[in-house]
Amino acid sequence: MTTSGLNSDFDTTSQGPLVDPFGRQVSYLRVSVTDRCDFRCFYCMSEHMNFLPKKEVLSLEELDRLCSAFVDHGVKRLRLTGGEPLVRKGILSLISSLSRHLDSGALNELTITSNGSQLKNMSKDLASMGVKRINLSLDTLQEKRFTEITRWGRFAQVMDGIEAALAAGIHLKINAVALKGVNDDEFDDMIRFAHERGMDLTIIETMPMGEIDGDRLDMYLPLSQVKQQLAQSWELEPIPYKTGGPASYMRVRETGGRVGFITPLTHNFCESCNRVRVTCTGTLYLCLGQEDAADLRAPLRASESNDLLNQAIREAISRKPQGHDFVIDRANNRPSIGRHMSVTGG
Numbered sequence: 001m002t003t004s005g006l007n008s009d010f011d012t013t014s015q016g017p018l019v020d021p022f023g024r025q026v027s028y029l030r031v032s033v034t035d036r037c038d039f040r041c042f043y044c045m046s047e048h049m050n051f052l053p054k055k056e057v058l059s060l061e062e063l064d065r066l067c068s069a070f071v072d073h074g075v076k077r078l079r080l081t082g083g084e085p086l087v088r089k090g091i092l093s094l095i096s097s098l099s100r101h102l103d104s105g106a107l108n109e110l111t112i113t114s115n116g117s118q119l120k121n122m123s124k125d126l127a128s129m130g131v132k133r134i135n136l137s138l139d140t141l142q143e144k145r146f147t148e149i150t151r152w153g154r155f156a157q158v159m160d161g162i163e164a165a166l167a168a169g170i171h172l173k174i175n176a177v178a179l180k181g182v183n184d185d186e187f188d189d190m191i192r193f194a195h196e197r198g199m200d201l202t203i204i205e206t207m208p209m210g211e212i213d214g215d216r217l218d219m220y221l222p223l224s225q226v227k228q229q230l231a232q233s234w235e236l237e238p239i240p241y242k243t244g245g246p247a248s249y250m251r252v253r254e255t256g257g258r259v260g261f262i263t264p265l266t267h268n269f270c271e272s273c274n275r276v277r278v279t280c281t282g283t284l285y286l287c288l289g290q291e292d293a294a295d296l297r298a299p300l301r302a303s304e305s306n307d308l309l310n311q312a313i314r315e316a317i318s319r320k321p322q323g324h325d326f327v328i329d330r331a332n333n334r335p336s337i338g339r340h341m342s343v344t345g346g
């Protein structure tokens with residue numbers, strides 16, 4: 001973890017918005033509230049993962065304090081992710097507490113990225129707490145494939161979760177990772193499934209993060225190929241729609257719905273980056289595709305006042321890198337970034 005390299009032009013004691021050395025304002029925080037998950041998607045985790053011991057993980061109160069400190073620094077959008085954020089014990093009390101920032105107008109949006117397994121029971125509560133959008137990860141519509149991909153997931157549970165979330169008035173976006181030889185024959189079906197239910201679909205390239213049991217390189221499918229494939233079935237029109245996320249969207253004329261493409265390896269969207277990530281141990285990662293990080297747990301726990309914490313946050317932002325260094329290391333067959341996606345939650 002880097003603690004040196006402080007950019008001496010930066011005043012780390014002032015309040016106000018967080019602006020990095022490239023003039024980009026950090027207005028979006030993604031928080032991985034747990035590294036644990038009830039699924040074991042094969043491209044994300046190995047089947048037998050060693051998860052963090054409980055004492056290393058921030059309590060719900062500490063997570064609340066940390067998120068609130070970022071809100072005080074002008075963060076407008078908060079996304080809870082994981083692991084699976086909705087399997088963390090007490091998660092609804094954290095969300096309920098954070099929703100005070102929506103009520104006050106300090107926060108524009110409180111969202112979640114989820115595998116959908118808990119949505120059947122939680123959707124109503126989440127909607128009542130002000131969660132208006134959820135990004136739901138679903139890579140296939142075929143039950144057998146779903147079991148092969150997620151290993152431990154139950155397809156029917158996710159389908160029930162989708163139904164419950166939509167019934168509660170939550171907007172869903174489906175995230176599907178493009179996996180060569182696994183789900184690359186399903187994108188047409190997924191467009192139909194999503195658009196019939198008023199959901200956007202975004203397709204994501206696999207990223208070389210964390211050791212997994214198999215070989216992720218074999219499954220890498222550039223989205224340029226997916227677009228060509230889709231263009232044979234659909235009329236696609238580029239549109240300027242933006243959520244503040246990395247996807248670039250197209251309208252599918254036949255359905256009227258949107259399909260988004262997230263291409264971290266073939267297209268670089270870093271120049272407009274607005275985000276940083278915090279893990280469940282309070283480590284602040286300045287970029288999804290870099291190892292550079294700052295420990296916020298020590299300053300958080302060192303004092304009841306937020307002075308040390310605020311200083312650590314500003315110091316870290318002063319060295320946010322310009323962009324990622326994802327490389328596909330075919331020679332050594334190693335992931336470009338050692339940590340798993342579940343550490344930062346995507």
Ligand SMILES: Nc1nc2c(ncn2[C@@H]2O[C@H](COP(=O)(O)OP(=O)(O)OP(=O)(O)O)[C@@H](O)[C@H]2O)c(=O)[nH]1
Nearest residue numbers: 113135175204243244245246247262264275288346
């Ligand atoms: N390289 C890179 N990829 C990102 C970044 N943010 C999100 N992604 C990728 O996009 C995937 C989907 O992210 P989501 O959790 O749905 O968030 P989002 O696309 O920012 O969400 P919206 O607010 O709906 O736009 C993640 O799993 C990552 O693969 C980023 O900053 N850099």
Ligand SMILES: C[S@@+](CC[C@H](N)C(=O)[O-])C[C@H]1O[C@@H](n2cnc3c(N)ncnc32)[C@H](O)[C@@H]1O
Nearest residue numbers: 044082083084113114115137175206207341346
């Ligand atoms: C790590 S999960 C965490 C939240 C939740 N468990 C879920 O699946 O939505 C967030 C997103 O990262 C994606 N993801 C995981 N590993 C990935 C990888 N190596 N490359 C690209 N996306 C990945 C998942 O498909 C999911 O959409």
Ligand code: SF4
Nearest residue numbers: 037039041044083115
């Ligand atoms: S992608 Fe999400 S649901 Fe799948 S193993 Fe990773 S954290 Fe769990």
Ligand code: SF4
Nearest residue numbers: 270273287288323324
């Ligand atoms: S890869 Fe890093 S710099 Fe680029 S958009 Fe993602 S977090 Fe921002």
